[in-house]
Amino acid sequence: IEDQGNPADYVGVNIRRQKDGTIELTQRALIDQIIEDCGINDSTYTKPVPAKASLILHAFKDSVPFSEKEFGFSYRSAVGKLNYLSQTSRPDIMYATHQIAKYSSDPRKEHGEAVIYLVRYLKKTRDIGLKFKPDSTYGFECYCDADFSGNWLKFLAHLDPSTAKSRSGWVIFYAKCPIIWASKLQTQVALSTTEAEYIAMSQALRDVIP
Numbered sequence: 001i002e003d004q005g006n007p008a009d010y011v012g013v014n015i016r017r018q019k020d021g022t023i024e025l026t027q028r029a030l031i032d033q034i035i036e037d038c039g040i041n042d043s044t045y046t047k048p049v050p051a052k053a054s055l056i057l058h059a060f061k062d063s064v065p066f067s068e069k070e071f072g073f074s075y076r077s078a079v080g081k082l083n084y085l086s087q088t089s090r091p092d093i094m095y096a097t098h099q100i101a102k103y104s105s106d107p108r109k110e111h112g113e114a115v116i117y118l119v120r121y122l123k124k125t126r127d128i129g130l131k132f133k134p135d136s137t138y139g140f141e142c143y144c145d146a147d148f149s150g151n152w153l154k155f156l157a158h159l160d161p162s163t164a165k166s167r168s169g170w171v172i173f174y175a176k177c178p179i180i181w182a183s184k185l186q187t188q189v190a191l192s193t194t195e196a197e198y199i200a201m202s203q204a205l206r207d208v209i210p
Contacts, residue, residue: 013027013088014026014028014129021133022132023131023132023133024129024131024132025088025089025130026129026130027085027090027129030085031085031126034081034119035119035123035126037078038073038078038116039071039072046121046123047121050093050095050096050117051096055114056150056151056153057110057151058163059106059108059159060108060110063109064108065107066108066109067112070112071115078115078119079100079101082100082101082115083097090122091178093122094169094182095167095183098183100118132178133177134175134177136175138174140174141173141176142171142173142204142207142208143171144168144171144201146167146168146169146190147166147167147169148166148193149163149166149190151163151167152164165186165189165190166186166190167185168185168199170200170204172207180207184203186199186200
């Protein structure tokens with residue numbers, strides 16, 4: 001065993017240590033690769049948020065299927081890279097990535113556009129990532145929330161029952177540093193906001209007390 005000092009890079013994650021003890025984790029190289037894969041490397045058009053607030057992604061069964069030839073990238077490959085990025089250093093794109101990944105088996109034109117929208121956001125924010133400043137006076141902290149039937153679409157309920165499901169989101173800190181985060185559809189249909197919140201708390205605590 002040889003001590004070579006503090007690491008500067010690990011499995012594609014750039015690690016920077018500041019004089020005040022802060023540790024920054026970024027993945028500029030992966031983001032640049034995603035941008036290049038999606039063919040918007042030369043574009044200056046960016047987005048300020050990961051997804052359109054006015055659009056709820058659904059199956060879009062009546063729409064045109066996603067065409068790799070038209071969009072110029074592999075949908076599943078893009079989803080895989082975005083998923084890795086969201087779980088490693090960019091929790092801010094977790095929700096948008098999960099929504100896109102949900103339709104990987106049968107993507108449509110609108111799903112491809114959602115990928116491009118998210119990648120344009122990444123292009124604007126490619127240099128940001130996680131910042132850790134450990135504080136030993138703190139232990140485990142868990143914050144969770146629920147979006148009660150946030151994707152409910154009455155006209156699609158008979159085709160996609162999952163639109164009735166609520167979404168759980170949580171983040172777990174240790175020593176004031178985020179170590180686990182998630183954005184997932186709940187496995188059962190909650191009948192009230194209170195029930196959705198309890199389900200979210202139950203899901204989050206499974207990560208706190210495995």
